[in-house]
Amino acid sequence: MIEQTFAGRSVLLIIGGGIAAYKSLDLIRRLRERGASVRPVMTAAAAEFVTPLSVGALAADKVFSDLFDREDEHDVGHIRLAREADCIAVAPATADLMAKMANGLANDLATAVLLAADAPILVAPAMNPAMWSHPATQRNRETLEMDGVAFVGPNSGEMAEAGEAGAGRMAEPLEIVAALRDLLDSLPMPLAGKRIVVTSGPTHEPIDPVRYIANRSSGKQGHAVAAALARLGAAVHLVSGPVTIGDPADVEVTHVQTAREMRDAVEALLPADAAVFAAAVADWRAQTEAGEKLKKAGGKGPETLPLTENPDILAGVGNRTKGRPALVIGFAAETEKLLEHGGAKLARKGADYIVANDVSPDSGIGGEGVMGGDRNRIVLLSPDGAAEWPEMSKDEVAERLAALVAERLAE
Template sequence: MLADKRILLIIGGGIAAYKSLDLIRRLKERGAGVRVVMTAAAQHFVTPLAAGALAHDRVFTELFDREDEQDVGHIRLSREADLVIVAPATADLMAKMVHGLADDLASAVLLASDKRVLVAPAMNPLMWAHAATRRNVARLVADGIAFVGPNAGAMAERGEEGAGRMAEPLEIVAAAEQALAPAGPLAGRHVLITSGPTHEPIDPVRYIANRSSGKQGHAIAAAAARAGAQVTLVSGPVNLPDPQGVAVRHVETAREMLAAVEAALPADAAIFAAAVADWRTASEADEKMKKDGKAIPALALAENPDILATVAHLSNRRPRLVVGFAAETQDVVAYAQAKRARKGCDWIVANDVSRRSGIEGGVMGGDENAVHLITAEGVEHWPRASKADVAGRLVARVAAALGPMEAAS
């Protein structure tokens, strides 16, 4: 998909700039031509020599370069690219993009670009969470800028942890492939999806979980990507390959899933297909719990965060469309209708996961599903179908509900 594509990579100033060297290599492996622009700050972390050696081209660093600017170099750099990637995108660089500043080569290229722009943010978690950054991200998304990441995890600063790590090079490559794919009904949209179970540790070898395989959530992510969306998939532990063209965040627990979901916002639509464990142990044992002929240990449980309700009740970053899933074993529609009202989401996709479903292998772990779509307008009973077909039908409904990108407010 990237063969013969021309990528302009803008490297911002941050410790994550070292990952951009691997990104150049990954893009070149896929047949893309890569030109590199580096900010002055970026050159404190990696050298133009290293980036140029990997790109097999000179690196551009100066706005007022007599050799390049005699033919309006920053305009040429922008217009000769099929896609512009900013990685890492610092808080400062994103603020310049929002306000149309052009005081260096990188910002001038971005202001002069009429091509798709893909941004991979990287910064301290407090900077990412700051109200100014959140406003800037929302403005860039509204302007049609695509985002990949940031991820949650340990930061360069000692003891710092949270959302702000730049997406991994292969995640950025997948997002680039999606950005350059032919336009579909969700082109320009960001769709956030959760999938699979969560594993809540009891001790180092045991955990609380459920039977979710992740097949339905992963199928929805793949269908949304085929429809042209920029897709972020937050996946619990599954034995499935990552869907092609999808940025995947791998997590274990419900609390990790919530953090990854919040880091991936804003989004146009959020589909919560993961089967999140309702409870976790109040305290995880440091060592394996032994029988030793002793009394059976009592597990004190604590309630996990409600990811669906949390996102559905956001005041400023709530997706336009929030879709939940309800896996029930009795009174499926009634329970799902009550859940939609209680959680505050727009739609609920309900299915019968009992043995009465009649689906070989069961819904959880099987390849088929039969669902009911509950909305404010009523209930739609969809016929039994493959999970891929259910995913395609749901994604088509999401695209219709969001409408064309031009009609978005």
């Protein structure tokens, strides 16, 4: 089994217009089988060598190519593409593309993304040996290296042109994969040495041995937050309710069923530097759990089901006078009066931030909706006010939240 060395990592792959573009198809496959998500950007010239259909099918994502696409650019798509990636690979990087990068040109989507990027960039040159050895190309290479751009290759060997040989072949896909891994490993880890507790998923509160009270939480957002924090170097312990998704990579996990079990697990993990409470904990449980399956009496079930409140895990930690984490973040899923209810929760729970989201059917989130779906639109509430984030994937929400945690703990 191939090790998931890119689990949870996103790679933006920019494909330039050269014959070596065919290798980009295998590069996508190699990255994805190691757990990476790959988002492809193709230049117009690249589409002359490989089809967007093939690239998109292998990447399992949309292929981006048009700087002036109305749908993608309504929210400044080239900036979003640049900022959402953990790293950027340019493969193949033609002489023309390298020249544009070195001189800050941005006349198409690929170069606009590269100019807006703050993620590390790896360039895999591919061109004729005469073009590679030309003083102009070497000046561009030196400029890019001074700007912090990393290189892999080019290799020496036979060229596509008959009788041509020398330095100019694009590095092989596995070489590029290894170089990207080294690039990611060299990034600063702003949360190194920090211990963070995250809760995720629903809780199941038993009524009898076969029935329980629950909610629709999938755990996708909480698990994504735990993974994003781990990628920044934190020692993350995830306390997860019953979910159907896998455990995040590089994260310790405690699996629980009920709110009381989740509270006990969280308390056992304190003290910690930060705690993020993304779990949708059931507010109530049955006052008495039946030892046997409840039966209908005369064709009817029980007339009443007495309930009692579950422990408030977030408030219990947020309002601690001793051993409180330096940063406490809670989540608030609301169906109405988002700011009013979220703001009240912020004060009542003793949290530093509340991540409030609208989970009503008319929230405007596509697919399965917020609870169970892959996208989210949140308002970040703090004593300083409310900041509305645009709709984005739950992984992107997690990345932004992890960056906020790093920034706050650094203070």
